[in-house]
Amino acid sequence: MSPGTGDDYPLIILDRASPxxxxxPVEYRMWRxxxxxxxxxxxxxxxxxxxxxxxxxxxxxxxxxxQSGLVPRALGQAEIYGQNTGSGCSYTVGMIRPxxxxxxxxxxxxxxxxxxxxxxxxxxxxxxTETWNQPPNNNMxxxxxxxxxxxxxxxxxxxxxxxxxxxDPKNKAFAKMLVKAMQEYGFIALDGASKNNVYLEGRNTADxxxxxxxxxxxGTYDDIGRAIEAELDYTKLRVAHPSVFDNYAR
Numbered sequence: 070m071s072p073g074t075g076d077d078y079p080l081i082i083l084d085r086a087s088p089x090x091x092x093x094p095v096e097y098r099m100w101r102x103x104x105x106x107x108x109x110x111x112x113x114x115x116x117x118x119x120x121x122x123x124x125x126x127x128x129x130x131x132x133x134x135x136q137s138g139l140v141p142r143a144l145g146q147a148e149i150y151g152q153n154t155g156s157g158c159s160y161t162v163g164m165i166r167p168x169x170x171x172x173x174x175x176x177x178x179x180x181x182x183x184x185x186x187x188x189x190x191x192x193x194x195x196x197x198t199e200t201w202n203q204p205p206n207n208n209m210x211x212x213x214x215x216x217x218x219x220x221x222x223x224x225x226x227x228x229x230x231x232x233x234x235x236x237d238p239k240n241k242a243f244a245k246m247l248v249k250a251m252q253e254y255g256f257i258a259l260d261g262a263s264k265n266n267v268y269l270e271g272r273n274t275a276d277x278x279x280x281x282x283x284x285x286x287x288g289t290y291d292d293i294g295r296a297i298e299a300e301l302d303y304t305k306l307r308v309a310h311p312s313v314f315d316n317y318a319r
Contacts, residue, residue, distance in 0.1 A: 071273035072102040079160055080104065080113065087122075090149070091132050096121045096159055098151075119151030121159060148196055155186065155261040156212045157196030163257050164268045170243065170280040175250035178215060182262035187211045199261050210258050215309035217255030222305050224252050234296035239282030244293045251297075255309065267294070 072080040080102035087095040099115035122133050123146045130147045148157045163180030187209040188200035195213030203209075210216065218224070228248050232241035247267075256267075269277065278284070285292045 070104065071271070072099075072104060078102060080115070081160055090122050093130070093133065094123045096123065096161075098154075098160065117151065120149050121157070122147050122149055123159070146194065146196065154259060155182075155197075155199035156191065156194075156259040158194055158259045160268070162194065162259060164270055165247075166270045167275045167280055170246070173246070175246055176254070177250075178254040178257040179247070179250055180259050180268040181256045182260035182266040182268070183210055183258045184262060184264060185209055186258060186261050194257075195259060201261060210308070212258055212261075214258045215255045216258065217307055217309065218248075218252040218301070219305045219307050220252065222252065222302070224249060227300060230300040231296045234299060235292065237282040239280070240290075240293055243281035244296060247293070248297060 070080075072078040078101055080099045082097040082099075084095045084097070086092045089095070097118070097120055099113060099118040101116040102118075103114045105112045105114075122130060133147050133149060135147045135149050146158065154160060160180075163178050165175060165179060169175045169177075185201050185203050186198055188198060188203065188205050190205070190211045191198040192211050192213035192215075195211075198212040218227075228245040231244045231248055235241045235244060260266075260268075269275065277290075281290070284290055
C-alpha cells in the first residue's frame with residue numbers, strides 16, 4: 070500500500086462492508102497522505118480528507134446521515150465527512166486500471182480533471198463542484214459532465230491517425246483503446262486541476278511501462294494526449310444531456 074503520485078498523492082482505504090454505516094461500502098480518503106511503515110501499527114498523516122459511502126447497485130442512501138450542507142439523500146453515494154475531490158466522487162470512479170489494459174478494452178467512462186469547472190452547476194454523479202475564483206460562463210463544463218466523441222466519427226480512422234503519431238507499439242495500442250472509450254463511454258469530469266488530466270492508477274501499484282509502454286523523456290505520457298489532441302476534431306465533441314440528474318445533488 071502506497072499513496073498516489075502527483076501534487077495530491079492521495080490514499081484511499083476501502084471498507085467493503087462497514088458496520089458503522091449499515092454495512093455499506095465506505096471509503097476513507099486522504100489527501101497528501103504520508104504512510105509510515107516503520108511504526109507498529111503503521112501510521113498515516115495527511116493534510117485533509119473525507120469519508121464517503123457507496124452503494125454499487127445505485128440505490129438511494131436514505132439511511133445515511135450526510136454532513137451539513139450536502140444532499141441528505143444521494144443516488145448511489147454520499148459524502149458523510151470532509152471532502153477529497155472536487156466532485157465529491159471517489160478517486161476510483163472512472164480511473165483507468167491495469168485490468169482495463171489486460172483485457173484490451175476500457176469499458177467505462179474515463180475520469181478526467183478539468184481546468185475551471187463551472188462554479189455553481191454540476192451533473193450526477195458529481196455531488197458538488199468547486200470554484201477556482203472565476204465567475205461562471207457558458208464555456209465552463211459542469212462537474213460530472215460526460216464528454217464524448219460523436220458516433221458519426223469514423224473511430225477506426227481516428228485511432229489509426231493518432232497511432233501514426235506515436236512510435237512505441239504499446240503507446241499506440243493504449244492510445245487506440247483510449248480513443249475508442251472516448252466515443253463509447255466518454256470522459257467524465259470529476260475533479261478540477263490547473264490542466265486537464267486523465268486518471269490512471271498510481272505507478273506504485275500499477276506497472277504502466279509494461280502495460281502501455283515507456284514514458285517520454287520527461288517521465289510522462291503527455292505524448293499520447295498530444296497525439297489525440299492533434300487529430301481530434303473538436304467540433305465533433307458532445308456533452309451528454311444530464312436529463313433528471315442535472316443538479317441532482319442539490
